[in-house]
Amino acid sequence: QQPVQSPQAVILREGEDAVINCSSSKALYSVHWYRQKHGEAPVFLMILLKGGEQKGHEKISASFNEKKQQSSLYLTASQLSYSGTYFCGTEHNYGNNRLAFGKGNQVVVIP
Amino acid sequence: NAGVTQTPKFRILKIGQSMTLQCTQDMNHNYMYWYRQDPGMGLKLIYYSVGAGITDKGEVPNGYNVSRSTTEDFPLRLELAAPSQTSVYFCASSYDVHEQYFGPGTRLTVT
Numbered sequence: 095q096q097p098v099q100s101p102q103a104v105i106l107r108e109g110e111d112a113v114i115n116c117s118s119s120k121a122l123y124s125v126h127w128y129r130q131k132h133g134e135a136p137v138f139l140m141i142l143l144k145g146g147e148q149k150g151h152e153k154i155s156a157s158f159n160e161k162k163q164q165s166s167l168y169l170t171a172s173q174l175s176y177s178g179t180y181f182c183g184t185e186h187n188y189g190n191n192r193l194a195f196g197k198g199n200q201v202v203v204i205p
Numbered sequence: 206n207a208g209v210t211q212t213p214k215f216r217i218l219k220i221g222q223s224m225t226l227q228c229t230q231d232m233n234h235n236y237m238y239w240y241r242q243d244p245g246m247g248l249k250l251i252y253y254s255v256g257a258g259i260t261d262k263g264e265v266p267n268g269y270n271v272s273r274s275t276t277e278d279f280p281l282r283l284e285l286a287a288p289s290q291t292s293v294y295f296c297a298s299s300y301d302v303h304e305q306y307f308g309p310g311t312r313l314t315v316t
Binding site (some may be wrong): 096110124128134135136137138141181183185187190191192193194196197198 | 223234235240245246247248249250255261263264295299301302303304305307308309312
């Protein structure tokens with residue numbers, strides 16, 4: 095079941111904050127966040143696990159609401175390097191790391 | 206450490222031709238994955254493997270086959286290529302249920 099990501103696109107100036115969201119209609123075991131720049135491969139940012147454990151990027155934070163089956167990624171004091179498309183991947187069953195990816199949030203940071 | 210490598214980078218196939226996309230990782234990861242990414246869409250899982258000799262279908266397996274005879278290699282076979290298989294193909298690997306590392310991708314056009 096493909097998660098839904100919102101908003102589809104965000105434009106912000108350097109230094110501004112933004113929140114992007116990922117929600118699922120099925121119970122989640124974990125949520126992964128990846129960032130992809132144009133013409134490149136996706137790069138891992140963060141994993142949020144059921145039970146509250148987080149692993150990942152130091153400068154980007156995220157939350158995981160198990161009850162609401164959703165996750166949010168917080169881009170704080172954005173930098174030009176934050177531009178790209180952010181994908182969430184949701185895992186519904188522990189053990190196979192099989193992810194369903196959303197369509198992505200396109201983020202553009204301008205000077 | 207080369208990480209995940211994919212060959213070829215680009216390929217044009219005629220309808221009905223066959224080809225194999227190669228994927229190799231040197232991180233001793235047990236899990237490997239094949240995804241396809243169409244423009245403006247997220248990543249769709251084609252096949253995955255949790256270890257040598259073990260493979261399983263993902264979300265969109267029709268028209269593809271895989272094998273995993275070694276830990277390092279996970280080739281994807283396209284039989285009887287169709288225009289609907291025009292896409293960017295990414296191979297990824299992970300150590301158990303952790304972050305996935307993606308290869309640079311293969312851009313395939315079927316005409």
